[in-house]
Amino acid sequence: MSTCPACGHASTAKLFEVTADQASRSFVNPRQYPARSRELTHYLSSLWGRSTCDVRRCSDCGFGFADPFVAGGADFYNLAAPHPSYPTTKWEYARTIEELNGMTTAGKTIIDVGAGFGYFLDLVRDRLFHTPDIHALDYNQTALLALQSKGYKTFSVDLRDAAFDSLKGAFDMIFMFQVFEHMDRVDDVFARLKYLLKPQGSVFIAVPNDIRTCYMERHGSLLDVPPNHIGRWTTAAFEALCRRHGLQLSKCEHEPFNLATFLQQDIVDSFLCKAEKPGSVGEFVRGLPRSKAQRITQALVALAQSPTRLPAWAYAARNSSKLGSALWVKIDKGS
Ligand SMILES: [Zn+2]
Structure with a gap:
């Protein structure tokens, strides 16, 4: 099965493949952490149901994707990066705030999916949104405690989980920064985003720039190895997914080069x-x-x-x- 998960087109080409061992090595140094490295290799083989994973690209919308298109679970992140660090500022935070400044935000209800320690939310609380209207989703226990201590309402389950069934039309805005590229079942994600949004609601998403990723890979730098990122989103891939879900892609921009x-x-x-x-x-x-x-x-x-x-x-x-x-x-x- 290698049709494009973003647009459904059947014409896709293989960019490269990695073995479970190569992938494991790119996340964990086997000399430094031999036991964790072995465990990760084993985990990846069972996640993929085989010893290799392909990275393919759609010839229609340019979406790049891991095949099999499966996300790493909590075990993957615990093995590959047990102590994640979150940057406190990112260009997409500033770009989103610039956009929010031109919108009506007071009294709006929002959720940040993959909120980390809440660095984005900290920039918009009080100035744009009231703290009681702010929700945050993360899996990391330390992050959840930090979010709760700031007064945000927290969730620690997948957006697609039944826990969100009762929240139809609950949010005016949804933020997903550097999260979507980790997710599989992308149709279910978009169906859920639409379900959770109020009429006239908006979703802000930031993902790694695929053009940058390709540059790195073609010039002898790091490969972007699954299952950390499993989707390489392009403008056309977002357009295709939005179209199929009756959503409007209203803005799409690359971060300025520094x-x-x-x-x-x-x-x-x-x-x-x-x-x-x-x-x-x-x-x-x-x-x-x-x-x-x-x-x-x-x-x-x-x-x-x-x-x-x-x-x-x-x-x-x-x-x-x-x-x-x-x-x-x-x-x-x-x-
Ligand atoms: Zn496609």
Whole structure:
């Protein structure tokens, strides 16, 4: 089964495949955490029902997707990233707030899906929305405690769970930042978003910019390995999904390109990519006991390797207008 999950088109092509072992290695260093690494490899094989996963692309809407198209469960995130950190600011927060400033927000009811510690909500509470009208969904226990302490009403189950059945038309706005690319059963997600929205309600979604992901992969940097991200959303893929659910894609923008943050991330990512190779200098350094010396050594190796990135950077400089980190969309329910 490899029809496109976004538009239903049957013509899709394989970009690459990863084995469970390769995928596991990209999330957990086997030298540093041998037991967790083995457990993750085993988990991935059983998630996929086989030892490999393909990444395919739809020739019609450009959607890239893991095949099998299955999301990693809580076990995956506990094994791959037991201590997630959340950035406190993101471009999509600022872009969304700019949009909200042009809308009526007082007295509106909102929910942030995948709210983390509530950094986005903290920016809009009191100024745009009343705290009692703010809801937040997250799975992480520490995050839930933080959200509750700020007075937000919390959920810790999937949006598609029966717990949300009683909330038809409950929300004026739904926010999903860096969440949707992790989700499978995307038709069920969109049906649920529409169900939960009031008439004239809006959904704001931000996902990684697929053009940026492709750039990284084609220029020897990290592969975006499933099942962390399983969907690579494009404007056309959002359009197709919205159309099929009777929703209106009203805005769709790429994050502006910032050379300084781009270079910083590119140096780190290409170091991590080289360090996945068994027997490499990077792999050895990453496997050293965690210490200040290890971090400094790691940074020095990354910098020493960075001149090899020059051709890739030259390409990026020529194609920079669409290479920002995120793709941001506003979707309206209409009447
Ligand atoms: Zn498609």
